[in-house]
Amino acid sequence: MWISHGVGSADGAPTPEQIEHWHRRIAPPQNEFPADGGVSVLLGRTDDAAVGLAHVEAFSTGFRFTLSVRLRQRHPSLAGGGLFMLIGPHIRPDMEVPLENRLLLGIEYVDGRRASTLNDPRMDGPGAVIDDQQLVLVAQGGGGGDLEVDQDLWVAPLPPDGPVTVVLTWPGFGIAESRTILDGALIRAAAARTHLLWPSQPLAAAAEPPAQPRPSTGWFAEPVN
Secondary structure, eight states, X not given: OOOOOSOOSTTSSOOHHHHHXXXXXXXXXXXXXXXXXXXXXXXXXXXXXXXXXXXXXXXXXXXXXXXXXXXXXXXXXXTTTHHHHTBTTOOOTTOOOOGGGSBEEEXXXXXXXXXXXXXXXXXXXXXXXXXXXXXXXXXXXXXXXXXXEEEEEEEESOOOSXXXXXXXXXXXXXXXXXXXXXXXXXXXXXXXXXXXXXXXXXOOOOOOXXXXXXXXXXGGGSOXX
């Protein structure tokens, strides 16, 4: 689901071109095999919590990495998926998470472009007007338990040569704001080693959902208006 805040077709819906462009911006290209960026670094830690960045994979349009979170002890208040809710922008509507409890991550390029997990560009939707050079940081797949969470994040576009600053803060677990420097040139060099598997495929139109079975008699046999 998305919320559109931009210009689309005459009826207000995003055009196929906008949807395809949006997918290219918020996710890695599916027709490429990435190259290993060779980066694994501990971003911050205390005696009871640690956060690291690993598994950097470079594509022609950006790079993906895994944010790894580890806790020393279980916290009863975070049982049943509560730890995952503190990582990134995915917070259940029925769950209030104080800002100071959330793990916040930011990326800054040498030219001043910034993005952080405080903003989820997917919520702007395909109709949003997004500059191709605007930096985006998008949560991808992830999961874990009460003691560990691994969250993949996508960054686009590729960084220019120079430092890539990763900013982390997690005050709820005693991790003060810190900055870790990655080498943008190394990420760009890895992107040059990606393998194009096949030409980009157009997005398939969404299929109509199959009709749900209904009882043959009674109130539920009639379709809803």
